Amino acid sequence: MNSKAELHVLFDRHEIETAVRRLASEISKDYRNRNPLLLGVLRGSFVFIADLIRHLDFPLEVDFIGLSSYGSGTQSSGKIKVVKELETPVRERNVLVVEDIVDTGLTTAFLFQHLQRLKPASVKLCTLTEKPSRREVPVNIDYLGFTAPDKFLVGYGLDANQKHRNLPDICYLEGEA
């Protein structure tokens, strides 16, 4: 990575808070009394899901699945593998996948195929951000925080080479290879 890359704020912490509250309200309408399993996709979604569930005031469960689609750079390898399997049985459960970002869509498409084999009652997708201009496979997003431009995003859980996850705002890197 180019060490001269500069950080610029794209969505600040107040905009994120507003978006998370809106998403929680939409999710509450659909999932109250259904004891959903919120499935966070590691690692990027851990900040988002932690904030999201604190605005959901009904019974739910949380699990995580670890997927890896990127090498150490910022370009997708296109190859996705499970690096940490979920532990909760999802058969007949209402599963809400919680993503940080949908970029090419390959990771999400892989995950939905993976989950369908486990025979859940339903699977829906909530993602904080998406970059529609980069989509390679169709992905149906049920709950969306922000549409982002084709820039590499970091912060609020999102990383570049494992860095910047701790930024409270979502930023983009400019001048990066």
Ligand code: IMP
């Ligand atoms: P996709 O398979 O191309 O949709 O990429 C999904 C995964 O790639 C996300 O869960 C992220 O881990 C990573 N990713 C894609 N775009 C970005 C970005 O702009 N910043 C950080 N990670 C990203």
